[in-house]
C-alpha cells in the first residue's frame with residue numbers, strides 16, 4: 001500500500017494565527033476601531049501620570065471659560081479644566097467597561113456552557129432565569145441596587161454587569177450548542193472524553209472568536225449604560241470625574257454653553273464607535289473560513 | 295484479560311433503542327443480537343436510515359440521554375446498559391473505539407492532529423506528554439500519514455480527506471482497543487482511497503487482534519472485509535450469517551434486492567440500475583408485521599400479521615422471513 005498516494009500534500013505545519021496581523025492591518029474598520037480605542041486607553045494612561053490641571057481643582061472665578069491656551073477646552077461650571085476631566089473620565093469609563101463585561105462574561109459564559117452541555121431541565125432553568133434577568137433594564141437593577149447599597153460607581157458597575165449576563169448566556173448557549181452537534185465532538189466523546197473536558201477543550205476554543213466579538217460590543221454598551229446611570233446620578237459620584245457625570249452637569253447649562261455637553265458626548269461616541277468597529281473587524285478576522293482563503 | 299477465547303468479547307442480546315424523533319418517540323432498533331469473539335469481524339449492511347449508526351452509537355453509549363435502551367450489551371461479561379457516563383468514558387477510546395463517516399468534520403479544527411491523537415493516550419494510560427507525542431508520531435506513521443514526524447503539529451485543514459481519515463483511525467486505535475466500530479469509514483472518500491483505507495483497517499485489526507464491526511451500505515465492502523455479516527432493515531436484522539454463506543445463497547428478499555441493485559462494472563450501456571421499489575418506511579410508522587412487507591415482491595397476508603421469526607437455513611445462516619422456501623429457490627447470490 002502506498003501511503004503517500006492519497007491526495008495533494010499541503011504545506012507544512014502552520015499556526016492558523018499566522019498572517020493575522022498582516023490581514024488585520026489591511027482591515028479598515030479594525031484599524032480605525034483599534035486607533036479610536038487606543039486613543040481612549042492612551043487618555044486613561046496619560047491621566048495617571050499627567051493632566052494639564054487637577055480635575056478636582058475648583059476655581060469658580062474662572063468658570064465657564066471658552067477654550068484658551070491655558071484651558072484647551074475651557075472650564076466647566078465649577079471652573080474645572082475640561083480637558084483634564086475628560087482624560088481622567090476615560091479611566092472610569094474603561095474601569096466600568098472591563099469590570100462590567102468581566103462580570104457578564106464570567107457568569108454568562110459559564111452558565112451558557114453549562115446549559116449547552118447539560119441540556120434538559122438545567123438548560124431550561126438557566127434560560128428562563130436569564131430571560132427573567134434580561135427583562136430588568138440596567139437602570140432598574142441599578143435603582144434597586146442603589147436603594148440597598150447606595151449609589152456609586154460600584155453599584156452601577158455591578159448593575160451593568162448583571163444586566164450583561166443574559167446576553168452572554170444566550171450567545172454562549174447558542175454557539176456552544178452548535179459545536180456540541182458537530183461530529184468532532186462525537187469523535188472526542190468516542191475517545192472517552194467527558195462533558196467537562198469536551199467543554200473546555202473543544203467547545204470553548206471554537207466559540208472564543210464569537211465571545212471576543214460579543215465582548216467588544218458589550219463593552220461599548222457598558223460605557224453607554226454607565227454614562228446613562230451617571231447622568232441619572234446613580235453612577236460615579238462627585239468629585240470622581242466621569243463622562244456620564246459631565247453630561248449630567250452640562251444638562252442645566254445646555255443653552256448657555258452647549259460645548260460642555262458636546263465634549264463628553266463626543267468622547268463617549270469615540271469610545272463606542274471605536275469598540276464597535278473593533279468588534280466588526282475582529283468578527284471578520286477571527287472567522288476561520290475567511291482566514292483560510294489567503 | 296481473563297476471558298477464555300471462546301467466550302464472546304462483546305455480546306448484544308435483544309437490543310432495542312427508542313428515540314425521540316420529530317414525530318414523537320419511535321423504535322429505531324428492535325431485537326438486535328450479536329456476539330463477537332476476540333479477533334472476529336462483523337459487517338452491518340443496509341440502506342440509509344435502517345438503524346446501523348444508532349446500533350453502533352448504542353454500543354458506544356453515545357446516544358442522547360433521552361434514548362431508551364432495552365436488552366443487554368455485555369463487554370467481557372460486563373453489562374454496559376445503565377453504566378454512568380463516567381464509567382463509560384473509561385471504556386470509550388480505551389476498550390471500545392469508533393471511526394466515523396466524515397473525516398472532514400471528525401477532527402477539531404482548532405487543535406493539531408498530534409494533540410488529538412495523543413490525548414486519548416494521556417487520558418487512558420496516564421503517560422507523559424513526551425511519551426504520548428512519541429507514540430502519536432509512531433501511530434501516525436503506522437497509519438500511513440506521510441512525514442508523520444514533521445506533520446504532527448499541523449492542523450486538520452492542512453490535510454486531505456484520506457489523510458484525515460488516517461488520523462481519525464490513529465486516534466481511535468491509540469489505546470489498543472479490543473473492539474473497533476467503523477461506521478462507513480470510507481463512504482466520504484473517493485474510490486481509490488476507499489480501498490487503501492479499508493486495507494489499512496483490515497491490517498490493523500489483524501495485527502492487533504481486535505474485533506471489528508464494520509458498517510457499510512455497500513455489499514462489496516462487506517463481502518471483502520468481514521467474516522460474518524448482518525443485514526438490517528427498519529431497525530431489525532433481517533438476515534445474518536457467515537459472509538460467504540450469505541453471499542452464496544441470499545435468503546431475504548431485501549438482501550436479494552440490495553444485491554440486484556448494486557452497480558455492476560461492465561454492464562451494457564443503457565441498462566438501468568435495478569432498484570428496490572418504494573422507500574424505507576418512517577420510523578414512527580413502521581408496519582406491525584414484517585418491516586419490509588410494503589416493498590417485498592413475495593409479500594403475503596401472514597407477513598403483515600406478525601413480525602416473522604428468524605429461520606435457520608443452515609449453518610447459522612438466519613433469515614427473518616416466512617417465505618424462504620420461495621425466495622431461496624431463486625438462488626440469488628454469487629456462489630464461490
Ligand SMILES: Nc1ncnc2c1ncn2[C@@H]1O[C@H](COP(=O)(O)OP(=O)(O)OP(=O)(O)O)[C@@H](O)[C@H]1O
Nearest residue numbers: 313314315322341342343344345346347348349577
Ligand atoms: N438522535 C436521533 N434522534 C432521533 N432520531 C434519530 C437520531 N439518530 C438517528 N435517528 C433516526 O433513526 C433512524 C436510523 O438512523 P441511523 O443513523 O442509524 O441510520 P443509518 O443506517 O446509519 O443510515 P446511514 O447509512 O444514512 O448512516 C433514522 O430514521 C434516523 O432519522
Ligand SMILES: [Mg+2]
Nearest residue numbers: 346347348477
Ligand atoms: Mg449511519
